[in-house]
């Protein structure tokens with residue numbers, strides 16, 4: 001016999017349990033109804049939250065997820081800044097003054113490196129430790145050490161790199177009794193003494209940027225930055241304001257809206273404010289040091305190798321050390337700070353009348369950071385792989401035996417052959433072409449570092465063609481899906497050119513995105 005629903009509801013133990021007791025009073029009833037109404041409201045709220053979550057998930061599935069991959073210092077974060085400048089200029093504007101800390105840090109660290117290098121030549125002058133000092137200076141930070149065991153272990157799986165370090169300079173000119181620094185020792189010692197308060201701020205600036213977190217993995221002991229550092233540097237500075245009575249000097253020409261934000265932040269960090277004052281007061285000393293014939297000679301002979309961005313800032317020290325300094329967009333693009341882990345940036349991109357949310361994942365490229373990329377491979381739509389083709393004469397900070405072009409090719413091989421990424425839209429940026437040009441113009445020989453380059457012309461077109469061919473070969477060998485590789489020659493500090501390339505990349509990614517959406 002079939003049971004009717006009414007019979008079932010009468011037998012249902014749950015309905016029996018929920019039925020009000022026969023002794024229920026009017027006030028009990030009121031309370032019960034109130035509780036039931038509240039329970040219903042909460043339940044409806046949960047349903048609504050779940051609905052919103054589901055919507056979000058559905059929407060995020062239709063968002064574009066773009067990974068920026070490549071070795072450390074390849075230009076990923078700089079490219080991210082170009083995306084930000086194009087699709088979220090207001091957010092870059094609101095961070096503008098925080099970049100002052102990074103620029104100051106880059107400047108102070110460069111000054112310190114110049115002085116440390118000069119100090120080692122003081123030692124030569126004193127007749128101490130001359131040979132080891134010269135070895136160190138001659139090969140700088142970016143050439144492998146010369147021990148036979150290291151020479152044996154230097155190898156290349158991708159490209160014929162030099163098995164032993166080339167000798168860019170003769171040690172003789174620094175090692176003689178008439179060492180170039182002789183006669184300048186007192187003047188340089190005086191500059192060092194006067195710049196000491198400024199160079200002493202380096203660890204504090206580093207601490208401000210890294211949030212006090214020391215991370216291993218780069219080999220250089222550089223400062224790593226987690227996302228959100230801009231807010232952190234401001235907050236930390238603001239906490240300290242109460243403890244200080246001295247107010248910062250107010251820049252005079254800052255009058256517009258942007259400058260109002262700038263002003264409030266300028267006031268915010270006493271440490272950065274102190275560094276600004278010191279820079280302002282040390283401007284002449286920094287300029288004298290930077291223009292000093294000994295420093296020029298050491299840079300010319302490659303005994304002093306500064307980071308690429310050092311020259312950009314030190315050449316313009318009068319502007320940067322001004323008391324009312326506000327970082328320009330070019331300064332922000334040149335400012336260097338290492339990324340830690342993976343930083344997500346979200347933009348709304350309007351294309352052909354449709355707004356699509358893009359999630360840009362900017363990763364830390366040093367070897368110790370690469371394990372954190374993998375969780376982002378699963379649902380990536382596109383990758384821009386950034387390779388600095390100017391780095392043919394440089395070796396990894398984290399492994400001084402590995403040539404940077406070779407490392408980049410090895411990394412590109414891993415990305416091209418990764419099963420999780422087989423269907424991902426792939427774009428290759430052969431970056432830092434401006435630096436490549438300058439190196440070749442200065443006469444730096446590619447075949448000295450990349451033996452397989454042989455006697456090909458040491459000219460821009462030929463070098464680019466050679467490196468590009470190697471990347472295309474890696475792609476061809478790992479391309480059973482017949483995926484297209486979009487290649488661009490870039491200098492991502494060049495805003496106009498990069499934004500036009502970003503437009504192309506956006507269109508090509510979007511075409512692939514529409515096709516895959518149509519298949520779903």
Ligand SMILES: Nc1nc2c(ncn2[C@@H]2O[C@H](COP(=O)(O)OP(=O)(O)OP(=O)(O)O)[C@@H](O)[C@H]2O)c(=O)[nH]1
Pocket residue numbers: 070071072073074075076077078079308309333334335336337338339340363364365366431432433434435490491492493494
């Ligand atoms: N001249 C020049 N400098 C560049 C170019 N691309 C990047 N740089 C500079 O190189 C430095 C390193 O660039 P980043 O964008 O920080 O490198 P990254 O790939 O994010 O490095 P990690 O965060 O360590 O993985 C910065 O000072 C940039 O301004 C370029 O095409 N030309």
Ligand SMILES: [Mg+2]
Pocket residue numbers: 076077078337338339362363364365
């Ligand atoms: Mg970075």
